[in-house]
Amino acid sequence: MVGACPGCYKPQKKLIYCSDCRRKLFDGVKVPPVMRFTSPAGSDSEAFERHILKVAIPGSQPKYSLTLEDDELVLTKGNRKGLFLVKTQPERGDFLHAAMYPENEHLTMQIASSVFDISTTINALVFFSDETPAYLTRRFDVEPNYKSFQQEDFAQLKERSIKAQDYTYEDVGKLIRKYVAASGPAIIIFYRRLLFNYLFSNGDGGLGSFSIMRSHLGDYTLTPAYDLLCTKLHDSNSPDTAMDLYTGVRRSSYYLKHRYAGTAEFIVLGEKLGIPASRALLLIKAMLDKSLKAIKMVEQSFLDQESKAAYLHLFSEKLNRLTTTYP
Numbered sequence: 269m270v271g272a273c274p275g276c277y278k279p280q281k282k283l284i285y286c287s288d289c290r291r292k293l294f295d296g297v298k299v300p301p302v303m304r305f306t307s308p309a310g311s312d313s314e315a316f317e318r319h320i321l322k323v324a325i326p327g328s329q330p331k332y333s334l335t336l337e338d339d340e341l342v343l344t345k346g347n348r349k350g351l352f353l354v355k356t357q358p359e360r361g362d363f364l365h366a367a368m369y370p371e372n373e374h375l376t377m378q379i380a381s382s383v384f385d386i387s388t389t390i391n392a393l394v395f396f397s398d399e400t401p402a403y404l405t406r407r408f409d410v411e412p413n414y415k416s417f418q419q420e421d422f423a424q425l426k427e428r429s430i431k432a433q434d435y436t437y438e439d440v441g442k443l444i445r446k447y448v449a450a451s452g453p454a455i456i457i458f459y460r461r462l463l464f465n466y467l468f469s470n471g472d473g474g475l476g477s478f479s480i481m482r483s484h485l486g487d488y489t490l491t492p493a494y495d496l497l498c499t500k501l502h503d504s505n506s507p508d509t510a511m512d513l514y515t516g517v518r519r520s521s522y523y524l525k526h527r528y529a530g531t532a533e534f535i536v537l538g539e540k541l542g543i544p545a546s547r548a549l550l551l552i553k554a555m556l557d558k559s560l561k562a563i564k565m566v567e568q569s570f571l572d573q574e575s576k577a578a579y580l581h582l583f584s585e586k587l588n589r590l591t592t593t594y595p
């Protein structure tokens with residue numbers, strides 16, 4: 269891991285955040301990537317017990333709040349809102365490549381932002397003093413003065429008349445149209461995120477994975493993407509999509525034959541969201557054109573060799589599904 273920025277993988281002489289990452293993560297402060305305390309599994313476990321965040325967390329990764337104090341990251345004291353969140357690997361459960369959880373999320377978020385121009389929360393890899401890696405993210409809903417933005421996810425905003433498990437991405441599109449003022453651009457952003465989740469085998473992109481927040485102008489916008497990772501790397505039963513693309517997708521002739529969605533189903537979804545078929549196809553093609561850049565980033569990542577191979581295998585499987593089924 270020495271020789272690259274643990275934020276963006278840029279080559280570095282030492283294990284330090286590059287100046288770009290320092291600026292985005294810490295407003296320019298030189299924060300060391302290795303923290304002074306051990307991981308929750310280490311000797312500081314009691315301190316973590318007191319600090320674990322009691323919030324509804326999709327998935328099973330423990331999450332802790334961190335604050336910058338004297339240029340170092342420390343566990344947030346009391347009920348203050350920390351500017352950062354740190355996620356460790358799951359402490360329980362039977363997961364494949366479990367130790368790679370933090371880097372999987374970091375890598376997938378980096379691919380989303382720097383290869384696919386998807387707006388994400390600012391993130392990096394950080395290390396405990398025992399060298400265990402963790403995923404670090406800067407909260408987008410807290411300003412440096414700890415003033416919070418009003419943020420709500422679609423699990424909170426969903427129509428009560430539809431059960432959460434019956435929701436499709438088409439329905440989420442309707443919620444975006446209802447709540448977001450500039451809904452046209454937001455629908456395109458949403459559609460590209462769905463394609464990204466599909467390509468990178470993220471089976472956790474449910475209602476809680478999409479949020480809106482009130483801007484300074486008082487209207488609602490989609491928040492940056494968060495919680496992006498290749499869930500299938502850790503759980504072979506992870507679904508292709510957390511929700512069906514639209515009602516009836518499982519009855520399409522392609523789906524019935526293959527048991528999964530292809531390009532045609534994504535184009536139908538686009539149309540249901542209000543994106544003309546020709547535009548949807550261009551959006552899909554533009555994403556597929558970036559695959560080599562994505563593969564390069566996986567190779568640069570801090571995943572171990574076995575996980576890199578598994579991650580790339582899953583990616584190529586999804587690429588094939590979309591490239592071989594152009595209408």
Ligand SMILES: [Zn+2]
Nearest residue numbers: 273276286289
């Ligand atoms: Zn960097």
